[in-house]
Amino acid sequence: MSETAIFEKLAIIGAGMIGSSVAQAARLTGAVNRIVMTDRCDSVLREANALSLADDYTQDAAEAVVGADLVMLAVPVGAMGVAAETILPFMRSGAILSDVGSVKGDVLSTLDPLVPGDIHLIPGHPVAGTEKSGPSAGIQDLFDGRWCILTPPPGADQSAVEKLSAFWERLGSKVETMDAAHHDRVLAITSHLPHLIAYNIVGTASDLEEVTRSEVIKYSAGGFRDFTRIAASDPVMWRDVFLTNKEAVLEMLGRFTEDLTALQRAIRWGEGESLEKLFSRTRDIRTRIIDAGQDEDVVDFGRHHTDSEGKEIE
Numbered sequence: 061m062s063e064t065a066i067f068e069k070l071a072i073i074g075a076g077m078i079g080s081s082v083a084q085a086a087r088l089t090g091a092v093n094r095i096v097m098t099d100r101c102d103s104v105l106r107e108a109n110a111l112s113l114a115d116d117y118t119q120d121a122a123e124a125v126v127g128a129d130l131v132m133l134a135v136p137v138g139a140m141g142v143a144a145e146t147i148l149p150f151m152r153s154g155a156i157l158s159d160v161g162s163v164k165g166d167v168l169s170t171l172d173p174l175v176p177g178d179i180h181l182i183p184g185h186p187v188a189g190t191e192k193s194g195p196s197a198g199i200q201d202l203f204d205g206r207w208c209i210l211t212p213p214p215g216a217d218q219s220a221v222e223k224l225s226a227f228w229e230r231l232g233s234k235v236e237t238m239d240a241a242h243h244d245r246v247l248a249i250t251s252h253l254p255h256l257i258a259y260n261i262v263g264t265a266s267d268l269e270e271v272t273r274s275e276v277i278k279y280s281a282g283g284f285r286d287f288t289r290i291a292a293s294d295p296v297m298w299r300d301v302f303l304t305n306k307e308a309v310l311e312m313l314g315r316f317t318e319d320l321t322a323l324q325r326a327i328r329w330g331e332g333e334s335l336e337k338l339f340s341r342t343r344d345i346r347t348r349i350i351d352a353g354q355d356e357d358v359v360d361f362g363r364h365h366t367d368s369e370g371k372e373i374e
């Protein structure tokens with residue numbers, strides 16, 4: 061027997077990779093009865109239509125939200141304010157306004173003053189994604205087993221928070237609630253800084269013009285390839301992440317730079333023991349991530365676990 065819908069009508073603002081994934085997962089799981097998608101870009105909407113992602117499509121965001129009991133902003137963080145201003149006068153009293161933005165403090169401080177008392181603002185962030193963009197990059201089981209972090213403002217309506225949690229759980233997510241500032245510090249180190257490092261290393265390689273054209277591409281080793289995947293992530297989305305989570309990213313970057321300098325010293329002075337100690341500690345982190353089921357791609361990590369002499373160990 062199919063489960064009953066949690067929301068009657070879902071309006072998704074922004075039909076890109078995450079908007080498309082939410083639409084597919086919501087439909088597949090019966091979390092909503094009706095989905096309307098809107099995007100400011102006509103070709104994106106036509107692509108969403110061709111993929112049959114929703115029941116209705118309109119370029120008019122105000123029209124999309126009429127009668128919706130859940131409105132999900134799936135636009136770059138820097139566009140949340142403009143998108144919200146367009147739709148808020150047309151939202152139904154008692155509806156939930158949420159988002160999927162990768163930064164939460166900025167979304168909250170931008171939207172909170174705009175949202176009237178009869179609309180429940182509950183920002184959220186599904187911690188799942190890829191480097192791809194657009195409707196066809198959507199994945200129906202993207203949220204399966206992945207965290208979705210909700211950052212309700214103080215005094216948020218508890219039943220609305222519970223309803224939104226139930227929605228994400230239906231989509232397969234594990235839901236956690238936390239303060240927006242805490243979210244931004246945690247994600248600065250687990251997601252934002254890794255992207256910045258990837259953009260930087262690939263940028264440095266591409267500055268080495270003469271090798272880039274040939275050897276960097278030709279001999280790109282696994283490590284560099286992994287970085288290029290991350291550094292292929294959407295430029296607008298990531299520009300907004302760094303501009304809106306500035307303090308936390310700069311704090312983590314400061315720590316990172318100090319640690320990098322320590323590594324530089326260890327290499328210069330031949331301190332093999334400290335290098336090996338660090339690399340063993342980081343390998344343990346990888347094992348813990350896999351044990352926690354956070355990386356299903358590399359489940360057999362450990363098969364080639366070697367000691368410092370290169371001998372295979374259990």
Ligand SMILES: NC(=O)c1ccc[n+]([C@@H]2O[C@H](COP(=O)([O-])OP(=O)(O)OC[C@H]3O[C@@H](n4cnc5c(N)ncnc54)[C@H](O)[C@@H]3O)[C@@H](O)[C@H]2O)c1
Pocket residue numbers: 073074075076077078079098099100101104121134135136137139142143160161162163185186187188189190191192193194195294297
């Ligand atoms: N890509 C990821 O891995 C990932 C993961 C989790 C959360 N997020 C967050 O999800 C959001 C969307 O990211 P995405 O990867 O789906 O990006 P995307 O580029 O695939 O899609 C964004 C869409 O928003 C549309 N848009 C921009 N401004 C608009 C506006 N004012 N009104 C209507 N539509 C507008 C664009 O035309 C585009 O189609 C971002 O806030 C991002 O931080 C991304």
Ligand SMILES: O=C(O)C(=O)C[C@]1(C(=O)O)C=C[C@@H](O)C=C1
Pocket residue numbers: 161162186187188189190191250251252290293
């Ligand atoms: O796997 C990837 O490609 C991602 O970058 C996904 C990722 C991440 O850093 O884990 C990127 C940004 C999001 O806000 C959430 C998830």
